[in-house]
Amino acid sequence: MSTFLFATLDAGGNLPPAVGIARELVSLGHRVRFLGHPRQEAAITASGAEFQPYNHSPRMALAEQLPTLQQISMLVSVFTDAGIAQDVVEEARREQADVVIVDCLLLAALDAAAKAGLFTVALVHSFYAFFDGPFRRTPITAMLALRGLGPRRVMGKANRILVCADRQLDPAGRPGRTGAGDQNGRVVWSGAVVDVDRPAPAPAPGSTPRVLVSLSTTAFSGQEAFMQRALDAVADLPLDVILTTGPAINADRIWAPANVTAHSYLPHREVMPECAAVLGHGGHATTMLALAHNLPLVIAPMHPLLDQRMVGKAVQDAGAGLLIRPSASAEEIAGALRTAVDSASLHLGAATVGQRLREADGARTGALFLAEIAG
Missing domain, CATH: 3.40.50.2000 (Glycogen Phosphorylase B;)
Structure with missing residues:
Protein backbone atom coordinates (compact mmCIF):
# COMPACT_ATOMS: atom_id res chain seq x y z
CA MET A 1 0.00 0.00 0.00
CA SER A 2 1.28 3.47 -0.93
CA THR A 3 0.42 6.84 0.59
CA PHE A 4 -0.66 9.70 -1.65
CA LEU A 5 -1.10 13.35 -0.69
CA PHE A 6 -3.20 15.63 -2.91
CA ALA A 7 -2.99 19.42 -2.58
CA THR A 8 -5.97 21.24 -4.06
CA LEU A 9 -7.81 24.57 -3.90
CA ASP A 10 -11.45 25.64 -3.98
CA ALA A 11 -11.66 26.73 -7.61
CA GLY A 12 -14.70 24.70 -8.75
CA GLY A 13 -14.08 22.39 -11.70
CA ASN A 14 -10.48 21.68 -10.70
CA LEU A 15 -11.59 19.26 -7.95
CA PRO A 16 -13.54 16.47 -9.76
CA PRO A 17 -10.48 15.00 -11.55
CA ALA A 18 -8.52 14.78 -8.29
CA VAL A 19 -11.47 13.26 -6.44
CA GLY A 20 -12.16 10.75 -9.21
CA ILE A 21 -8.56 9.53 -9.22
CA ALA A 22 -8.48 9.47 -5.41
CA ARG A 23 -11.59 7.27 -5.33
CA GLU A 24 -9.87 4.76 -7.61
CA LEU A 25 -6.69 4.80 -5.52
CA VAL A 26 -8.72 4.08 -2.39
CA SER A 27 -10.46 1.18 -4.16
CA LEU A 28 -7.01 -0.22 -4.99
CA GLY A 29 -6.16 -0.26 -1.28
CA HIS A 30 -3.97 2.84 -1.06
CA ARG A 31 -4.10 5.57 1.56
CA VAL A 32 -5.11 8.95 0.17
CA ARG A 33 -5.06 12.28 1.98
CA PHE A 34 -6.04 15.76 0.80
CA LEU A 35 -5.05 19.22 1.82
CA GLY A 36 -7.66 21.73 0.70
CA HIS A 37 -10.15 24.44 1.60
CA PRO A 38 -13.01 23.71 4.02
CA ARG A 39 -15.80 23.82 1.40
CA GLN A 40 -14.15 20.88 -0.37
CA GLU A 41 -14.30 18.48 2.57
CA ALA A 42 -17.63 16.78 1.79
CA ALA A 43 -16.75 15.99 -1.83
CA ILE A 44 -13.32 14.70 -0.85
CA THR A 45 -14.36 12.47 2.05
CA ALA A 46 -17.16 10.99 -0.09
CA SER A 47 -14.39 9.48 -2.22
CA GLY A 48 -12.98 7.62 0.77
CA ALA A 49 -9.98 9.95 1.07
CA GLU A 50 -8.97 11.74 4.26
CA PHE A 51 -9.21 15.53 4.44
CA GLN A 52 -7.13 18.13 6.23
CA PRO A 53 -7.77 21.88 5.81
CA TYR A 54 -4.80 24.13 5.25
CA ASN A 55 -3.41 25.68 8.39
CA HIS A 56 -2.30 28.67 6.35
CA SER A 57 -4.20 29.92 3.30
CA PRO A 58 -5.53 33.21 1.96
CA ARG A 59 -9.29 33.52 1.72
CA MET A 60 -10.89 32.35 -1.53
CA ALA A 61 -14.20 33.89 -2.61
CA LEU A 62 -14.54 33.09 -6.31
CA ALA A 63 -18.34 33.12 -6.18
CA GLU A 64 -18.41 36.78 -5.11
CA GLN A 65 -18.76 39.58 -7.67
CA LEU A 66 -15.42 41.36 -7.35
CA PRO A 67 -13.65 43.98 -9.47
CA THR A 68 -11.35 42.31 -12.00
CA LEU A 69 -8.13 43.52 -10.39
CA GLN A 70 -9.27 42.37 -6.96
CA GLN A 71 -10.18 38.93 -8.33
CA ILE A 72 -6.79 38.62 -10.04
CA SER A 73 -5.02 39.68 -6.85
CA MET A 74 -6.94 37.06 -4.85
CA LEU A 75 -6.01 34.30 -7.31
CA VAL A 76 -2.34 35.28 -7.38
CA SER A 77 -2.22 35.32 -3.58
CA VAL A 78 -3.49 31.71 -3.45
CA PHE A 79 -1.35 30.44 -6.33
CA THR A 80 1.81 31.85 -4.73
CA ASP A 81 1.02 31.46 -1.04
CA ALA A 82 3.98 30.40 1.08
CA GLY A 83 1.65 29.14 3.82
CA ILE A 84 -0.01 26.59 1.52
CA ALA A 85 3.45 25.54 0.31
CA GLN A 86 4.61 25.09 3.90
CA ASP A 87 1.52 23.00 4.77
CA VAL A 88 2.08 20.71 1.78
CA VAL A 89 5.72 20.01 2.57
CA GLU A 90 5.09 19.51 6.28
CA GLU A 91 2.12 17.18 5.71
CA ALA A 92 3.99 15.14 3.09
CA ARG A 93 6.92 14.65 5.46
CA ARG A 94 4.70 13.90 8.46
CA GLU A 95 2.71 11.26 6.56
CA GLN A 96 5.74 10.04 4.58
CA ALA A 97 3.80 10.39 1.35
CA ASP A 98 5.16 8.32 -1.52
CA VAL A 99 3.76 10.73 -4.11
CA VAL A 100 2.55 14.32 -3.71
CA ILE A 101 -0.03 15.38 -6.32
CA VAL A 102 -0.35 19.16 -6.51
CA ASP A 103 -2.97 21.11 -8.44
CA CYS A 104 -1.12 22.85 -11.28
CA LEU A 105 -2.45 26.23 -10.11
CA LEU A 106 -0.70 25.93 -6.73
CA LEU A 107 2.64 27.03 -8.13
CA ALA A 108 4.29 27.90 -4.83
CA ALA A 109 3.35 24.48 -3.43
CA LEU A 110 4.68 22.73 -6.55
CA ASP A 111 7.92 24.66 -6.30
CA ALA A 112 8.35 23.96 -2.59
CA ALA A 113 7.57 20.26 -2.94
CA ALA A 114 10.15 19.87 -5.69
CA LYS A 115 12.78 21.79 -3.71
CA ALA A 116 12.08 19.57 -0.69
CA GLY A 117 12.93 16.50 -2.75
CA LEU A 118 9.39 15.09 -2.68
CA PHE A 119 8.25 12.97 -5.62
CA THR A 120 5.83 15.46 -7.12
CA VAL A 121 3.14 15.20 -9.79
CA ALA A 122 1.52 18.33 -11.20
CA LEU A 123 -2.17 17.62 -11.78
CA VAL A 124 -3.53 19.46 -14.85
CA HIS A 125 -7.34 19.54 -14.84
CA SER A 126 -7.94 20.94 -18.33
CA PHE A 127 -6.03 21.07 -21.61
CA TYR A 128 -2.27 21.09 -21.20
CA ALA A 129 -2.17 23.33 -24.28
CA PHE A 130 -3.85 26.06 -22.22
CA PHE A 131 -1.55 25.91 -19.20
CA ASP A 132 1.55 25.68 -21.39
CA GLY A 133 0.23 28.26 -23.86
CA PRO A 134 -2.28 31.11 -23.33
CA PHE A 135 -2.10 30.87 -19.53
CA ARG A 136 1.56 31.91 -19.70
CA ARG A 137 0.59 35.15 -21.44
CA THR A 138 -2.03 36.56 -19.06
CA PRO A 139 -1.76 39.38 -16.50
CA ILE A 140 -2.02 36.70 -13.81
CA THR A 141 1.00 34.86 -15.13
CA ALA A 142 2.98 38.08 -15.46
CA MET A 143 2.48 38.62 -11.75
CA LEU A 144 3.46 35.00 -11.06
CA ALA A 145 6.64 35.36 -13.09
CA LEU A 146 7.61 38.45 -11.09
CA ARG A 147 7.53 36.22 -8.02
CA GLY A 148 9.73 33.60 -9.70
CA LEU A 149 6.82 31.22 -10.23
CA GLY A 150 6.32 31.11 -13.99
CA PRO A 151 4.10 28.09 -14.79
CA ARG A 152 6.41 26.39 -17.31
CA ARG A 153 9.46 26.76 -15.08
CA VAL A 154 7.66 25.49 -11.98
CA MET A 155 5.87 22.56 -13.67
CA GLY A 156 9.21 21.69 -15.24
CA LYS A 157 10.45 20.85 -11.73
CA ALA A 158 7.74 18.24 -11.15
CA ASN A 159 8.71 14.61 -11.61
CA ARG A 160 5.62 14.04 -13.75
CA ILE A 161 2.76 16.07 -15.20
CA LEU A 162 -0.59 14.25 -15.25
CA VAL A 163 -3.09 15.78 -17.67
CA CYS A 164 -6.71 14.84 -16.95
CA ALA A 165 -7.94 15.59 -20.46
CA ASP A 166 -8.73 13.77 -23.67
CA ARG A 167 -5.51 13.73 -25.68
CA GLN A 168 -7.31 14.04 -29.02
CA LEU A 169 -9.18 17.17 -27.92
CA ASP A 170 -6.18 18.75 -26.21
CA PRO A 171 -4.20 20.68 -28.87
CA ALA A 172 -0.97 19.81 -27.01
CA GLY A 173 -1.65 16.09 -27.20
CA ARG A 174 -2.54 15.71 -30.85
CA PRO A 175 -0.31 13.58 -33.13
CA GLY A 176 2.62 15.48 -34.59
CA ARG A 177 2.66 18.12 -31.82
CA THR A 178 6.23 18.75 -30.68
CA GLY A 179 8.05 21.43 -28.78
CA ALA A 180 9.00 22.58 -25.29
CA GLY A 181 5.53 21.79 -23.99
CA ASP A 182 6.30 18.08 -24.19
CA GLN A 183 8.54 18.44 -21.11
CA ASN A 184 10.81 15.64 -22.39
CA GLY A 185 8.17 12.95 -22.23
CA ARG A 186 7.17 13.60 -18.59
CA VAL A 187 3.66 14.67 -19.61
CA VAL A 188 1.09 11.88 -19.38
CA TRP A 189 -2.57 12.08 -20.45
CA SER A 190 -4.98 9.97 -18.39
CA GLY A 191 -8.06 11.01 -20.34
CA ALA A 192 -10.83 13.19 -18.92
CA VAL A 193 -12.03 12.12 -15.47
CA VAL A 194 -15.81 11.78 -15.78
CA ASP A 195 -18.20 10.00 -13.45
CA VAL A 196 -20.73 8.49 -15.87
CA ASP A 197 -22.79 5.35 -15.37
CA ARG A 198 -24.43 5.46 -18.78
CA PRO A 199 -24.77 7.86 -21.72
CA ALA A 200 -27.97 9.81 -22.14
CA PRO A 201 -30.56 7.84 -24.15
CA ALA A 202 -32.17 9.35 -27.22
CA PRO A 203 -35.32 11.36 -26.34
CA ALA A 204 -38.53 9.39 -26.75
CA PRO A 205 -40.44 10.24 -29.95
CA GLY A 206 -42.89 13.06 -29.32
CA SER A 207 -41.32 14.08 -26.00
CA THR A 208 -40.18 17.59 -25.20
CA PRO A 209 -36.36 17.74 -25.31
Missing part, protein backbone atom coordinates in the same frame (compact mmCIF):
# COMPACT_ATOMS: atom_id res chain seq x y z
CA ARG A 210 -34.70 18.69 -22.04
CA VAL A 211 -31.76 21.10 -21.98
CA LEU A 212 -29.42 21.85 -19.09
CA VAL A 213 -28.33 25.48 -18.72
CA SER A 214 -25.41 25.89 -16.33
CA LEU A 215 -22.63 28.47 -16.10
CA SER A 216 -19.59 28.72 -13.86
CA THR A 217 -19.60 28.62 -10.05
CA THR A 218 -17.05 31.45 -10.31
CA ALA A 219 -18.41 34.98 -10.68
CA PHE A 220 -17.51 36.51 -14.05
CA SER A 221 -18.43 39.91 -15.41
CA GLY A 222 -21.48 39.68 -17.67
CA GLN A 223 -22.38 36.15 -16.60
CA GLU A 224 -25.71 37.09 -15.03
CA ALA A 225 -26.72 39.14 -18.08
CA PHE A 226 -25.89 36.24 -20.39
CA MET A 227 -27.95 33.85 -18.29
CA GLN A 228 -30.95 36.17 -18.52
CA ARG A 229 -30.58 36.35 -22.32
CA ALA A 230 -30.39 32.56 -22.40
CA LEU A 231 -33.62 32.29 -20.44
CA ASP A 232 -35.25 34.86 -22.72
CA ALA A 233 -34.07 32.70 -25.65
CA VAL A 234 -35.76 29.52 -24.44
CA ALA A 235 -39.04 31.16 -23.43
CA ASP A 236 -40.72 30.42 -26.77
CA LEU A 237 -38.83 27.22 -27.64
CA PRO A 238 -40.40 23.76 -27.27
CA LEU A 239 -37.89 22.80 -24.60
CA ASP A 240 -37.94 21.68 -21.00
CA VAL A 241 -35.07 23.60 -19.39
CA ILE A 242 -33.21 22.73 -16.21
CA LEU A 243 -31.29 25.73 -14.87
CA THR A 244 -28.60 25.62 -12.19
CA THR A 245 -27.64 29.10 -10.99
CA GLY A 246 -24.80 28.14 -8.65
CA PRO A 247 -23.38 30.42 -5.96
CA ALA A 248 -22.17 33.11 -8.38
CA ILE A 249 -25.60 34.22 -9.62
CA ASN A 250 -28.38 35.74 -7.55
CA ALA A 251 -31.49 33.79 -8.59
CA ASP A 252 -33.72 36.59 -7.30
CA ARG A 253 -32.45 38.83 -10.10
CA ILE A 254 -33.19 36.29 -12.82
CA TRP A 255 -36.55 35.99 -14.60
CA ALA A 256 -37.31 32.41 -15.61
CA PRO A 257 -40.10 31.55 -18.09
CA ALA A 258 -42.63 28.80 -17.43
CA ASN A 259 -40.63 26.09 -19.23
CA VAL A 260 -37.61 26.58 -16.92
CA THR A 261 -37.08 24.81 -13.61
CA ALA A 262 -34.41 26.61 -11.58
CA HIS A 263 -32.14 25.10 -8.95
CA SER A 264 -29.34 26.72 -7.00
CA TYR A 265 -27.50 23.39 -7.16
CA LEU A 266 -28.15 20.07 -8.83
CA PRO A 267 -25.58 17.30 -9.47
CA HIS A 268 -25.09 17.37 -13.23
CA ARG A 269 -24.51 13.64 -13.47
CA GLU A 270 -28.05 13.11 -12.16
CA VAL A 271 -29.81 15.35 -14.67
CA MET A 272 -27.66 14.87 -17.78
CA PRO A 273 -28.99 11.37 -18.58
CA GLU A 274 -32.39 13.02 -19.14
CA CYS A 275 -31.07 15.78 -21.41
CA ALA A 276 -30.67 16.31 -25.15
CA ALA A 277 -28.11 19.16 -24.99
CA VAL A 278 -26.23 21.47 -22.63
CA LEU A 279 -25.67 25.22 -22.68
CA GLY A 280 -22.55 26.07 -20.71
CA HIS A 281 -19.52 28.32 -20.37
CA GLY A 282 -16.82 25.92 -21.50
CA GLY A 283 -15.55 24.83 -18.11
CA HIS A 284 -13.57 21.66 -18.75
CA ALA A 285 -15.24 19.51 -16.06
CA THR A 286 -18.85 20.24 -17.06
CA THR A 287 -18.05 20.08 -20.78
CA MET A 288 -16.39 16.67 -20.56
CA LEU A 289 -19.19 15.33 -18.36
CA ALA A 290 -21.74 16.42 -20.98
CA LEU A 291 -19.76 14.79 -23.78
CA ALA A 292 -19.39 11.60 -21.73
CA HIS A 293 -23.20 11.54 -21.68
CA ASN A 294 -23.18 11.92 -25.51
CA LEU A 295 -24.65 15.42 -25.24
CA PRO A 296 -23.81 18.18 -27.75
CA LEU A 297 -23.07 21.58 -26.26
CA VAL A 298 -23.55 25.25 -26.92
CA ILE A 299 -20.58 26.99 -25.31
CA ALA A 300 -20.35 30.69 -24.48
CA PRO A 301 -17.00 31.41 -22.77
CA MET A 302 -17.44 33.75 -19.84
CA HIS A 303 -13.81 34.87 -19.42
CA PRO A 304 -11.31 35.64 -22.21
CA LEU A 305 -8.23 34.77 -20.11
CA LEU A 306 -9.28 31.26 -19.09
CA ASP A 307 -9.42 27.94 -20.93
CA GLN A 308 -13.11 28.21 -21.82
CA ARG A 309 -12.71 29.41 -25.39
CA MET A 310 -10.06 26.76 -26.14
CA VAL A 311 -12.38 24.08 -24.76
CA GLY A 312 -15.30 25.42 -26.78
CA LYS A 313 -13.28 25.54 -29.99
CA ALA A 314 -12.06 21.97 -29.48
CA VAL A 315 -15.65 20.79 -29.02
CA GLN A 316 -16.80 22.67 -32.11
CA ASP A 317 -13.85 21.36 -34.17
CA ALA A 318 -14.78 17.82 -33.07
CA GLY A 319 -18.29 18.35 -34.44
CA ALA A 320 -19.75 17.95 -30.96
CA GLY A 321 -21.10 21.43 -30.30
CA LEU A 322 -21.20 25.11 -31.14
CA LEU A 323 -19.06 27.99 -29.87
CA ILE A 324 -20.90 31.30 -29.51
CA ARG A 325 -19.94 34.75 -28.25
CA PRO A 326 -20.71 35.67 -24.62
CA SER A 327 -22.37 38.77 -26.07
CA ALA A 328 -24.70 36.67 -28.23
CA SER A 329 -28.27 37.93 -28.43
CA ALA A 330 -31.26 35.94 -27.25
CA GLU A 331 -32.08 35.19 -30.91
CA GLU A 332 -28.56 33.85 -31.55
CA ILE A 333 -28.67 31.71 -28.41
CA ALA A 334 -32.08 30.32 -29.42
CA GLY A 335 -30.78 29.42 -32.89
CA ALA A 336 -27.73 27.66 -31.46
CA LEU A 337 -29.85 25.67 -29.01
CA ARG A 338 -32.26 24.59 -31.74
CA THR A 339 -29.30 23.38 -33.78
CA ALA A 340 -27.75 21.50 -30.85
CA VAL A 341 -31.00 19.75 -30.04
CA ASP A 342 -32.00 18.93 -33.64
CA SER A 343 -28.69 18.30 -35.44
CA ALA A 344 -28.01 14.62 -36.05
CA SER A 345 -24.38 15.40 -36.93
CA LEU A 346 -23.74 17.18 -33.62
CA HIS A 347 -25.30 14.30 -31.70
CA LEU A 348 -23.10 11.87 -33.62
CA GLY A 349 -20.01 13.98 -32.93
CA ALA A 350 -20.81 14.15 -29.22
CA ALA A 351 -21.45 10.41 -29.08
CA THR A 352 -18.12 9.70 -30.80
CA VAL A 353 -16.20 11.79 -28.27
CA GLY A 354 -18.33 10.45 -25.43
CA GLN A 355 -17.52 6.84 -26.22
CA ARG A 356 -13.82 7.67 -26.29
CA LEU A 357 -14.02 9.42 -22.90
CA ARG A 358 -15.85 6.52 -21.29
CA GLU A 359 -13.49 3.92 -22.72
CA ALA A 360 -10.41 5.87 -21.60
CA ASP A 361 -11.68 5.77 -17.98
CA GLY A 362 -9.52 8.70 -16.93
CA ALA A 363 -9.98 8.14 -13.20
CA ARG A 364 -8.83 4.53 -13.32
CA THR A 365 -6.04 5.26 -15.79
CA GLY A 366 -4.77 8.14 -13.66
CA ALA A 367 -4.90 6.05 -10.49
CA LEU A 368 -3.00 3.15 -12.06
CA PHE A 369 -0.35 5.56 -13.32
CA LEU A 370 0.14 7.05 -9.85
CA ALA A 371 0.19 3.60 -8.24
CA GLU A 372 2.86 2.48 -10.70
CA ILE A 373 5.20 5.42 -10.09
CA ALA A 374 4.72 5.04 -6.31
CA GLY A 375 6.28 1.61 -6.68
